[in-house]
Every structure is written in C-alpha cells, then in structure tokens.
Amino acid sequence: MAKILMKGNEAVAEASIRSGCRLYFAYPITPQSELIEYMAKMMPKVGGVFLQAESEVAAINMVYGAAGCGKRTMTSSSSPGVSLKMEGISYIAGAELPCVIINVQRGGPGLGDIQPAQGDYFQATKGGGHGDYRLIVLAPSSVQEFADMASEAFDLADKYRTPVMILADGMLGQMMEPVEFKPAKTQEEIDELGKQHNSWCICPNEDGDKKHHHEINSLEIDPNVLEKHVNDLYAKYAVIEANELRYESYNVNDDNEILCVAWGTASRVVKSAINELKAEGKNIGLIRPINVWPYPYAAVKAAIGKKVKKVYVFELNTGQMLDDVKIAVEGKVPVDFWGKVGGIVFTPAEIKAKLEACFTKEK
Amino acid sequence: MKTELICAGFGGQGVLTIGKFIAKAGMKEGKNVSWLPSYGPEMRGGTANVSTVVSDEPIASPIVSYPDILVALNQPSIDKFGESVRAGGVLIINTNMCPKGCKRTDVQIIAAPLSDIATEIGSNLVLNMITIGIIIGKTGLIKYETMEEDLNSFMKAKNPDLLAMNLKAIKRGIEIGKQ
Numbered sequence: 001m002a003k004i005l006m007k008g009n010e011a012v013a014e015a016s017i018r019s020g021c022r023l024y025f026a027y028p029i030t031p032q033s034e035l036i037e038y039m040a041k042m043m044p045k046v047g048g049v050f051l052q053a054e055s056e057v058a059a060i061n062m063v064y065g066a067a068g069c070g071k072r073t074m075t076s077s078s079s080p081g082v083s084l085k086m087e088g089i090s091y092i093a094g095a096e097l098p099c100v101i102i103n104v105q106r107g108g109p110g111l112g113d114i115q116p117a118q119g120d121y122f123q124a125t126k127g128g129g130h131g132d133y134r135l136i137v138l139a140p141s142s143v144q145e146f147a148d149m150a151s152e153a154f155d156l157a158d159k160y161r162t163p164v165m166i167l168a169d170g171m172l173g174q175m176m177e178p179v180e181f182k183p184a185k186t187q188e189e190i191d192e193l194g195k196q197h198n199s200w201c202i203c204p205n206e207d208g209d210k211k212h213h214h215e216i217n218s219l220e221i222d223p224n225v226l227e228k229h230v231n232d233l234y235a236k237y238a239v240i241e242a243n244e245l246r247y248e249s250y251n252v253n254d255d256n257e258i259l260c261v262a263w264g265t266a267s268r269v270v271k272s273a274i275n276e277l278k279a280e281g282k283n284i285g286l287i288r289p290i291n292v293w294p295y296p297y298a299a300v301k302a303a304i305g306k307k308v309k310k311v312y313v314f315e316l317n318t319g320q321m322l323d324d325v326k327i328a329v330e331g332k333v334p335v336d337f338w339g340k341v342g343g344i345v346f347t348p349a350e351i352k353a354k355l356e357a358c359f360t361k362e363k
Numbered sequence: 364m365k366t367e368l369i370c371a372g373f374g375g376q377g378v379l380t381i382g383k384f385i386a387k388a389g390m391k392e393g394k395n396v397s398w399l400p401s402y403g404p405e406m407r408g409g410t411a412n413v414s415t416v417v418s419d420e421p422i423a424s425p426i427v428s429y430p431d432i433l434v435a436l437n438q439p440s441i442d443k444f445g446e447s448v449r450a451g452g453v454l455i456i457n458t459n460m461c462p463k464g465c466k467r468t469d470v471q472i473i474a475a476p477l478s479d480i481a482t483e484i485g486s487n488l489v490l491n492m493i494t495i496g497i498i499i500g501k502t503g504l505i506k507y508e509t510m511e512e513d514l515n516s517f518m519k520a521k522n523p524d525l526l527a528m529n530l531k532a533i534k535r536g537i538e539i540g541k542q
Binding site: 170174175269275349 | 386402423429
C-alpha cells in the first residue's frame with residue numbers, strides 16, 4: 001500500500017478501525033478533535049458504532065460496557081478529558097477488561113492550553129485513578145508509530161485483559177507525516193478475536209447457551225477476596241513487566257560521553273541535537289522508552305557506558321520520567337534534567353545548547 | 364540532504380497549504396517529509412505558520428529552528444522568522460504585504476508583489492501556488508510534474524478551470540524563481 005500523508009490523529013483513528021475497533025465513544029477536545037471527527041465519518045461506513053457521549057465520564061463508562069462484551073473498543077481525549085476518565089479507567093482495570101484509551105496530551109494543569117505537552121506521564125504510568133492498578137502505556141514519537149501502536153494496543157489489551165493507553169501529544173496529533181497502514185481485519189477475523197473472550201464476557205456463547213452467568217465487576221466486599229484479586233492483578237503485571245519492555249537505542253555506544261533519555265515528541269528534538277553534535281565530534285547517545293509502562297529500567301542502566309559522565313533527561317514537563325531514570329541509573333552517574341512547560345516545545349537549537357554546555361564545563 | 368522550510372502569513376493566505384503540497388510532493392518523490400502546523404485559537408486574519416521538512420534521511424525533529432527557506436507572506440512573518448533563516452538560505456517575500464522588507468544581506472531574497480500577481484492571474488487564492496512555483500524554480504526542492512500530477516488527481520474532473528489557473532500560477536512562480 002502506498003504511503004499517505006496524514007495527521008497523527010487521523011492515522012491512529014484509521015489504524016484502530018483496521019485493527020477491528022468497531023465501538024468508539026468519545027467527547028470532543030482539542031488537540032485530538034480530528035480523531036473523533038475521523039471516527040464520526042468512518043465508523044458508520046464499516047458498520048461500527050460512533051457515539052459522541054454527553055461527557056468524558058459517560059464515554060469511558062460506555063467503553064467499560066462495550067469491553068465487558070469482549071469487543072474491541074476505544075475512547076480518546078486530551079489531558080483534561082483524560083482526567084475525567086480516570087474513575088472509569090480504574091474500574092476497567094479492576095474488572096480486568098481490554099480496551100484502548102488515547103491521550104493526545106496538551107498543556108496543564110487544569111484546562112491549561114491546547115499546545116503539546118508531556119505533563120500526564122505521572123497520571124498515565126503511576127496511577128491517575130484510585131487503587132492498585134497499572135496501565136500498559138505506549139508512547140509514540142512519529143505518525144507512523146502512532147498508527148502502528150493502535151493494533152499493538154488492542155493486541156496487548158486482549159492478551160492481558162487490561163486497559164492500554166497510547167500517550168501521544170498535540171504535536172503528534174496535529175502533524176502530518178507519511179504513513180503506511182497494515183491491511184484491515186476482515187469481519188471474520190474480528191469475530192474470531194472476540195471469541196477469545198467468550199469464557200468471561202457477558203455476551204451469550206456461540207451455542208446460544210444463555211444460562212451461563214458471567215459477572216463484570218470491580219466490587220469485592222470481602223477484604224480477603226479483594227486482597228487475592230489485587231495480588232492476582234499484580235502477578236499479571238509482573239508478566240507484563242517481563243515481556244513488554246520496549247525502547248529504542250539511538251547512537252548508543254561505548255564512547256558516549258552523555259546519555260540522553262527522552263520519550264515521545266521530546267525524543268525527536270533530542271535526536272536532531274545529537275545528530276548535529278555528532279557532526280562536531282561530540283558523542284551522545286539516546287534511550288527512548290517506547291513503552292513507558294512497563295519502564296525499561298535495565299536498558300537505561302545498561303546504556304550507561306564507561307565514558308558517560310552524565311545522564312540528561314529532556315521532557316515537555318517539569319521532570320516526570322526523570323524519577324524513573326533516577327531509579328534506573330541507581331546513582332551511578334549524575335542525572336540532569338531540562339524541560340519546557342506551558343505547551344512550548346523545545347527546539348533542536350535549545351537542546352543542542354544544553355548538551356554543548358556539558359562539554360564546555362568539563363574543559 | 365535535508366531542507367527545512369517555514370511558511371508564514373495571515374490565516375487564509377494558504378500558508379499551511381503551501382507546506383502540505385510541498386510535503387506531499389516530497390513524499391511522492393520518495394523523500395522523508397514532515398508537516399507541523401502552528402495551531403491554536405486562531406482565525407482568518409490571524410497569524411499562521413507551518414514547518415515542513417523534506418529529507419533523504421529519516422527526520423528527527425519536525426520543529427525547525429533555522430529554516431533553509433522562509434516564505435513570508437506578510438511583515439509579521441519576516442519580523443518573527445527573518446533572523447532565523449540560515450546564511451545562504453532563501454527568503455521569499457510578498458512585497459504587497461511586507462512594507463519594511465528584510466535587511467539581511469547574507470540570504471538570497473526573492474521579493475515580488477505576489478498578491479498583485481495572483482490577482483492578475485485570476486484570483487488571490489493562487490498566491491500560494493505562485494509561492495510553490497518560486498520554491499520549485501529557485502531551489503528544485505520538488506518537481507513541477509509532481510505538483511501537476513497531484514493537482515490533476517483531485518481537480519481535473521471537478522474544476523478544470525481552477526486547475527488551469529493553479530498550474531499557470533505555479534509556472535509563473537517558477538519563472539520568478541529562476542530570475
């Protein structure tokens with residue numbers, strides 16, 4: 001299939017439909033509005049459901065219901081809207097249901113602004129909703145990757161019966177890049193995918209046996225039962241932590257003097273600075289976590305070569321992934337941080353200046 | 364080879380579209396491309412700009428600090444981005460809306476009354492097509508044939524007159540760019 005020039009918001013919507021999502025519920029918000037617009041246009045054409053809910057809270061609870069039926073379902077929003085969804089996300093995690101949530105982040109806190117930011121890292125990776133639960137969180141850095149992550153997210157959600165979040169930002173949503181799509185799943189394939197959930201979902205079995213009783217619930221009044229449930233959840237999360245670590249190594253080698261760690265949009269800008277400094281003989285590596293939960297701690301630690309004097313973290317927030325990097329580095333070398341907030345994306349020139357300063361200080 | 368382009372002007376002048384056509388043509392010619400618009404609570408008459416990158420290598424940052432080409436369709440665009448153009452780069456100025464111009468002497472400046480020329484061709488809507496022509500004529504960043512093929516694909520059947528006007532505008536731009 002030929003490449004198409006598309007906005008990230010549209011590309012991820014198209015890829016979700018191709019992955020078999022037929023139930024989409026959302027409420028509009030900038031900068032992800034093209035996503036909901038695309039779904040409104042395309043879902044009826046594939047026999048799917050597009051529903052603009054009365055609120056974000058309603059939308060996530062519609063996802064809860066659809067996921068309970070064992071169907072591929074999704075919602076999307078931007079930061080303030082995702083905050084509203086947090087209660088529902090906690091319920092879905094507690095009830096162990098598969099679904100996909102897309103957050104096209106914007107500046108916060110509060111209503112903030114509508115420009116790109118990465119201020120929801122804590123919310124996405126450390127909780128956000130109440131209780132002991134985890135989300136698998138995928139962080140794209142290009143339009144192609146944003147699109148590819150749609151099918152990965154649905155597969156992971158099905159495999160582990162857990163909500164999966166794609167944590168993008170306004171820049172990825174609004175920018176256009178060439179994208180190549182995987183072939184769309186046929187109705188037969190989508191039906192087949194649904195069957196893997198027959199043992200627990202609330203839809204009748206194929207044989208028409210309506211007597212079987214499946215309960216979708218996150219309420220466990222008996223503390224002993226709840227304790228076991230949470231422990232079972234965490235046993236599952238441990239499997240995810242073992243199997244689903246993903247990261248990109250960029251120019252990581254034994255002669256790195258600085259190791260950068262950055263994710264999503266921020267990593268693109270850092271790569272440009274690394275390229276420019278490489279031409280000037282300065283050797284800097286980058287680890288880009290692709291999945292930000294589970295976090296590739298070991299990969300970050302392993303990338304610290306003998307000559308690395310400093311690990312430098314760049315984010316479009318005040319230093320949220322920074323905590324994870326510090327855990328990974330285990331105090332082996334100093335960890336520095338620089339970021340921009342307010343929806344302002346740093347430029348390659350700014351990152352280059354920050355990195356150059358590390359070299360001049362040494363001399 | 365990597366070319367970074369910023370197009371800026373008033374909303375409604377078609378600056379985002381310039382970037383989009385350049386990116387699409389670059390993609391069709393097998394290059395890596397990115398198109399990053401400014402967005403916000405903006406309206407017709409407000410300011411708009413877009414960063415477009417066309418590169419043989421994978422594109423790291425779609426954010427452009429120092430453009431190789433700046434298209435400035437109004438004075439605020441020169442004031443905002445004029446200083447950032449790389450030395451030796453190309454600065455395309457619409458003199459109709461840039462009374463102060465640009466004082467730089469280390470860049471190649473192409474200044475023309477683009478609004479007047481567009482009206483002369485038939486509509487001020489083709490201003491952005493003239494600009495694309497200038498980019499083609501001056502830098503060869505994309506090919507005329509790719510643009511023609513692209514416009515044909517969605518305009519030929521629907522509106523052949525508009526297609527002819529757009530192609531005329533691109534050709535006129537190429538002449539200006541080659542001067």
